[in-house]
Amino acid sequence: MIERRTTRQVMAGCVPIGGDAPVTVQSMTNTDTRDVEATLRQIRALEDAGCEIIRLAVLDGECAEALKKIVPGAKVPLVADIHFDYRLALAVMEAGIAKVRINPGNIGSEARVREVVSSAKDHGVPIRIGVNGGSLPKDILARYGGPTPEALYEATMGHVKLLEKFNFQNIVLSLKASSAELTVRSTERISRACDYPLHIGVTEAGTSFSSTVKSSVGIGALLLQGIGDTIRVSITGDPVEEVKVGKAILKSLGYGKAGLEMISCPTCGRCQYNVEKVVREVERRLDPKLPLKVAVMGCVVNGPGEAREADLGIAGGKGSGILFMKGEKVKTVPESRYVEELVKAAENLAAAKRS
Structure with a gap:
């Protein structure tokens, strides 16, 4: 069991960040914020994927004005991402934004920060x-x-001290780099220095494959130490993929809400059926919110034992396989019905758990 670092708690709208709150998954829209309908469509897609906090770029006054229509249409808290113009920060707060992301040092004089x-x-x-x-x-x-980690730490603490100078502690911190190691070392250092909640992630991490690798390494290394209160996986592409990867990272470490977890063997020369095809079809047909571990194994001999921690699964061979629960055989299943039998059994087991 991972012991979480204790942080003070802040509220982004109705969502708590830090303290004893669950680690939340964030993403960011890549639409033009001035396009209200397109932005709301993407927000709804992110919400459906399980995103809990959504950030939007606010480039100018027209973006800030659009938030007056966007904020009421969102079910989750929205964060305004602002650079340089302090007036935009004032405008988005009037528009009802739940959180603001800025660098206090780049929005002008201390009077503007105040x-x-x-x-x-x-x-x-x-x-x-x-x-x-x-x-x-x-x-x-x-x-x-x-x-360097020291450079990111010094820059962050300079901003923190500026806000604290005005008796403001409703703060979340993030120190990010395109290097997983630099991100980890910087965040470790700031976590030892103060108890503000931390938003973590490897930035500019690339397309889906490279970002999944970098983010899993960087975010995972911090979460394993109990560091991190909210996360974002940065992917060049559809932000819904960021949420999927973020949820998977949390689930792999025992964080997050219960949901479907697929277990499957890496395949080898003993496999005599298309394991990957069955896994993909089962995953497609099952509700991702089902609180189950479902296994698809390629070997009848070793499969049930290797996936004993799964709630249920198929251990298949050429022509037939077995349906098992907690490693114990339930019945023999023809190869043509692997998917149907496993989906049916999973839905029945989930219904029994709920009743």
């Missing part, structure tokens, strides 16, 4: 300080010779 903080206090909106290894201040880069 104005943003005052509005955040009035609206009960937390501020996420997001520091990126690719956009550190020049003086810090010169001092450390590049983006």
